[in-house]
Amino acid sequence: MTEFDAAALDAQTQYKLLIGSITPRPIALVTTLGSKGPNAAPFSFFNGVGSDPAMLMFAVGDTSGHAKDTVANIREIPEFVVHIVSDAIKEKMNVCAIEYPLGVNEIEEAGFTALASKKVRPPRIAESPIAFECRLLQMIELGRVPYHVVIGEVVYFHYHEGIVDERFHVDVGRVNPIGRLAGRGGYTRITDRFEMPRLKLGGGVIEG
Ligand SMILES: Cc1cc2nc3c(=O)[nH]c(=O)nc-3n(C[C@H](O)[C@H](O)[C@H](O)COP(=O)(O)O)c2cc1C
Known part of the structure; x- marks a missing residue:
């Protein structure tokens, strides 16, 4: 072991x-x-945290010694839109990670199209296959850097046509999300999927 x-x-x-x-x-x-004005930035310290109501989190590190624009804006207006990053929009996402000063609109800098959201004030990005309009539930400051863990309640779900079926199953193959690996430029695609059903106590598998 190491x-x-x-x-x-x-x-x-x-x-x-x-x-x-x-x-x-x-x-x-x-x-x-x-x-x-509006701001856009990617965060890979990100996940869902619960479903009643639907909740998600992402964590913003004040690595440059001051609150990032995302945190400053959420302090002003406690609402945000979380977009899933697909392979098709990865380069534009990367432009949004540039450390622009507060006031620069990364949505425009990246060449994204801003659309009005339904229930929150920040705009959403048309090109993203999935967008979650969120209201802030809690922002927790942690650690010495510090990090701000932003927890939001999803109040509106947006999907590009053909991604969700009538049983609310999301077709990840149509989303083509990318994932972040380590290093300065490490990413991965969902190109090698497999299925492994959940096991039932006493034998058999859980259907559906
Ligand atoms: C793929 C990717 C993932 C990132 N994940 C995080 C993260 O989880 N937390 C963080 O603080 N910064 C992260 N960053 C860096 C921020 O996106 C970057 O500091 C950005 O400029 C912050 O923007 P803002 O000041 O407009 O909020 C990530 C960058 C990239 C490209």
Whole structure:
């Protein structure tokens, strides 16, 4: 075994171990709105956290010594839209990760199309196959950097045509999400899928 006591590692080393180990990570492309206009940025410390109501989280690190624009905007307007990043929009997503000053509209810089959201004030991005309009439930400040864990309630779901069937099953093959790996440019596609049904206690598998 290779092993490390976290107490003996600096923050950068722990970051490298985390992002190299927790892979692939889904990517949330998050739009927010503040007094200086809309903002878009990707975050791969991202996941769903519950379904009654539908809730998700992403974590923003103040790695440059001040709150990122996403956090500053959510403090002003506690609403945001989380977009799933597909292979088709990966380059535009990457433009949104540039550390522009507050007030620069990454949606325009990236060449995305902004659409009005239904229930929240920040705009949504037309090109993303899936968008979740969210209201802030909690923003938790953690750690020394610090990180802001943003937890939102999904109040409106958007899908491009043909992704969701009448039984509410989402066809991931039509979404083509990309996942984040480690390093400066590591990503993966969903090109090698398999199925493994859940097992029932006492034998057999859980259907559906
Ligand atoms: C794929 C990808 C994933 C990222 N994940 C995170 C993350 O989980 N947390 C974070 O703080 N920054 C993350 N970043 C960096 C932010 O996107 C970047 O700092 C961005 O400029 C922040 O924008 P803002 O200041 O407009 O909020 C990621 C960047 C990329 C390209």
